[in-house]
Amino acid sequence: MRAHIVAGIGLALLIAAPAHAEPDWAAVGKALGKSGAQAPGHIYRVGLPRSDLKVKLDGVELKPALALGSWLAFQPMGDHDAMVMGDLVLTQPEVNPVMKKLVEGGLEVTALHNHLLRSEPATMYMHVSGHGDPVKLAAALHDGLQESATPLGETAPAPAAAAAIDLDTSAIDQALGSKGKVNGGVYQVGIPRTETIRDGGMEVPEAMGSAIAINFQPTGNGKAAMTGDFVLIASEVNPVLRALRENGIEVTAVHNHMLEDTPRLFFMHFWANDDALKLAKGLKAALDKTASGKKS
Structure with missing residues (x-):
């Protein structure tokens, strides 16, 4: 009898315990200016291909999916907060204006470097990180991206057949x-x-x-x-x-x-x-x- 009572109490506590709800990803996409999609591991990932750039390397025109794909990924941390990490593809004139806005918005820059050699125009890759309210993080990232020509749009394109x-x-x-x-x-x-x-x-x-x-x-x-x-x-x-x-x-x-x-x-x-x-x-x-x- 006692075991049944204890089990019942445990079940009641489990039901009553507040679960950490995932952030409002639709609001995150709206603040960022580009919606994303759920990825494995409860990740909300947003692709930001630099389709505006025409980059050549050793005579090859690079497709955005080869080496020009900016991205941001948000991971829930509980209490509606999130961690964001990402990699922004930037031209050299875009680097400092974007960095200034990101730092002002409370984001951290964790790396800045090349990935390619001899590409024309040259591209740089800025790795970013942040913790906190995901909508506020997305808004700060939007402000930074606005200092570049990175294409944004409210909705992600429908997935095309491979x-x-x-x-x-x-x-x-x-x-x-x-x-x-x-x-x-x-x-x-x-x-x-x-x-x-x-x-x-x-x-x-x-x-x-x-x-x-x-x-x-x-x-x-x-x-x-x-x-x-x-x-x-x-x-x-x-x-x-x-x-x-x-x-x-x-x-x-x-x-x-x-x-x-x-x-x-x-x-x-x-x-x-x-x-x-x-x-x-x-x-x-x-x-x-x-x-x-x-x-x-």
Whole structure:
């Protein structure tokens, strides 16, 4: 009898306990000026492709999905607060005006650097972070983005059917040991690290930029322009760098994206334009130097 009473009390307390409601994502999208979509891990992710830019690298005009995709991701923290992280693609004249507005709005800049070499016009990548009321964070980010020509719009476009792409994606999947997807004329592959990644004590899911990213843009006759970044711990940096260079893949940047990450991470960006399957095999040689793959 006593056990039934205790169980009943416990159930009543569980029902009565206030649950942390997710933020009003529609209000966040309205404040930002661009709506997003739910991603795994209770993440609200907003894509902000720089479709206004016409960037060329080694004669290849880069599609936004290859290397010009700004994004922001919001993660609930309880009590209607959220953490936001993101990566803003900016031209050099946009950097300081955007940074000024973001800092004034209470956002933190966690990194500023290149991802590419020789691109015309040159692009810079500003990584941002913030904690607090998600609508206020979105409004501050909107004010910062207004200092750039980043296209904004109240609603996200309806998802289009995946178009065919001029690459043997099955062979690429087999070579990498991971399956990708077509997005905006680019074949994108995301590969998580095996350990849990945290920043400032908060878990950083794949949708917030903790996964290895590999992008292929067809350039004809089985070739592809390829870029992305490896997510590495310190002991992996030079083994991966050597594997990439041995396979004809250029390393274009090595740097941080976060400030309080555990484990400490380094992001290695790369570039090549060659036979897509050859490049995929070269990437697999580098992946084999990392703790990456499906989490158990």
